[in-house]
Amino acid sequence: MAVAGAEPRAPWASRAEDSRGRLYPEPGADARSAFRRDADRIIHSSAFRRLAYKTQVFSYHEGDHYRTRLTHTLEVVQVARSIARALGLDEDLSEALALAHDLGHPPFAHAGERVLDACMRAYGGFDHNAQSLRVVTRLENRYPDFDGLNLSWEVHEGIVKHNGPQQAPLPHAIEVHAERQDLWLWSWPSAEAQVAAIADDIAYDVHDLDDGLRADLFGIDELKDLPLVGAIIAGIEERWPGLDRSRFIHELGRRMITALIADVVGEAHRRISAAGPSSADDIRRLGRPMVGFSAGTAEAERAIKSFLFPRMYRHPRVVRTMEAAGDVVRELFERYMADTDALPPEWRASVEGRTEAARARRIADFLAGQTDRYALAEHARLFDRAAELR
Incomplete structure (x- = not known):
C-alpha cells in the first residue's frame, strides 16, 4: 500500500522505514508513514490545542490579529515543509518537529518561562x-498502553536538540528521559530537525516584525537601515509607490520569508556539497549544522533580532504586560506549593506523598500546561485581587 506524503529523495534524508522506532513497539496500522502518524498524534493532542490561548508576544486581550503560540507554530510548519521539500528531506518529520517545538511553553510567553524557571531553580529548573519532551513522553495521556504519544525516536531527538547538541548539565526532563532512551545527545540532529529549528527563526523574525508594525511599536521607515529588510522595502516602494500600509506590511513579510527560505536552501546545498554526507547519520556525525543561513544572511538575521529586542520585546507596553503576567505565574506556583489543596482534584492526587522536588515538578507541569486565560482564571479563584495585564 502506498504511503501518503512526499517521499524523501536526498541520500541524507531520514526515512520512516529506517526509524529507530518507538519506546513501545506498535504495528504499522495504516497507509501513513511513522513520521506522518507522529505529526497527526501531535495535532490531536491536548497540549497542541492549548497553544491557541498561549501568548507569543502580545497577550490575547491586545486583539485577535496578533500571533499566538498556535498560529506561530502553523507558520513554522509551513516554512519547514517548504525547506524540507526543496532539500529532498522527509516533510512529515520536519512537520512533526515544527508542530511539537513549543508544546512545553508555559502561559505568557518567555516571561512565563523565566518566572517558572526561577521558581524551579532549587528543583532542577524549567526549560520549555x-x-x-516531557509532554510527548509523559504528560499526554490518551492511550491505554502507555503514557505520552509514543512518537518515533527521530521526533524525540529533534525536540531535545532543537538548539543543537545537549551538554551537561542537562535540563531535568532530558536527564530523566536519557535513562530510558539514548538520543545521541552529543550529536547534531537530523537534517529535518535542523530545518524545523531554522524555520522557527524565520517565522518569528518575520511575524514579530509584522506584529510590531501592526501594533505601531515602530514604523516602516525605522526598518530601512536593516540589512535585507531595507532592500526589500526599497523594492516594494519602487514597484508600488504609495501602496497602503496594510498591504505593504504583508508584502514585506511575504518577501522576507521567500528570501530567507531561498538563502537557507542555497546554503544547505553548499554545505552538503562540501561535506558529502551519504546518510542521515552522517548528518548527525558531522559536528556542525548542515542547515542554516549564509554568513551574510546570518548577520542580517542577527540585526533583525537586535532591532526587535529593544523596540518590541522590551517595549514598555510589552514589558508592563509581561511583568504582570510573570507575577501571576509566580503567585500561582507559590500558592500551589504552600497549599496543595488549591490544586484541582486530579492534580492534587498526583502530588500526594511525593517529595518536595517531585511535588514542585508536578506543579510546574500543571502551570506549564495552562493557557493564559486559564492562569488568569486560577489567579482570580485563589486570590482576592484580579490580575490586570493592561
Whole structure:
C-alpha cells in the first residue's frame, strides 16, 4: 500500500522505514508513514490545542490579529515543509518537529518561562524545550498502553536538540528521559530537525516584525537601515509607490520569508556539497549544522533580532504586560506549593506523598500546561485581587 506524503529523495534524508522506532513497539496500522502518524498524534493532542490561548508576544486581550503560540507554530510548519521539500528531506518529520517545538511553553510567553524557571531553580529548573519532551513522553495521556504519544525516536531527538547538541548539565526532563532512551545527545540532529529549528527563526523574525508594525511599536521607515529588510522595502516602494500600509506590511513579510527560505536552501546545498554526507547519520556525525543561513544572511538575521529586542520585546507596553503576567505565574506556583489543596482534584492526587522536588515538578507541569486565560482564571479563584495585564 502506498504511503501518503512526499517521499524523501536526498541520500541524507531520514526515512520512516529506517526509524529507530518507538519506546513501545506498535504495528504499522495504516497507509501513513511513522513520521506522518507522529505529526497527526501531535495535532490531536491536548497540549497542541492549548497553544491557541498561549501568548507569543502580545497577550490575547491586545486583539485577535496578533500571533499566538498556535498560529506561530502553523507558520513554522509551513516554512519547514517548504525547506524540507526543496532539500529532498522527509516533510512529515520536519512537520512533526515544527508542530511539537513549543508544546512545553508555559502561559505568557518567555516571561512565563523565566518566572517558572526561577521558581524551579532549587528543583532542577524549567526549560520549555525539555518540557516539550516531557509532554510527548509523559504528560499526554490518551492511550491505554502507555503514557505520552509514543512518537518515533527521530521526533524525540529533534525536540531535545532543537538548539543543537545537549551538554551537561542537562535540563531535568532530558536527564530523566536519557535513562530510558539514548538520543545521541552529543550529536547534531537530523537534517529535518535542523530545518524545523531554522524555520522557527524565520517565522518569528518575520511575524514579530509584522506584529510590531501592526501594533505601531515602530514604523516602516525605522526598518530601512536593516540589512535585507531595507532592500526589500526599497523594492516594494519602487514597484508600488504609495501602496497602503496594510498591504505593504504583508508584502514585506511575504518577501522576507521567500528570501530567507531561498538563502537557507542555497546554503544547505553548499554545505552538503562540501561535506558529502551519504546518510542521515552522517548528518548527525558531522559536528556542525548542515542547515542554516549564509554568513551574510546570518548577520542580517542577527540585526533583525537586535532591532526587535529593544523596540518590541522590551517595549514598555510589552514589558508592563509581561511583568504582570510573570507575577501571576509566580503567585500561582507559590500558592500551589504552600497549599496543595488549591490544586484541582486530579492534580492534587498526583502530588500526594511525593517529595518536595517531585511535588514542585508536578506543579510546574500543571502551570506549564495552562493557557493564559486559564492562569488568569486560577489567579482570580485563589486570590482576592484580579490580575490586570493592561
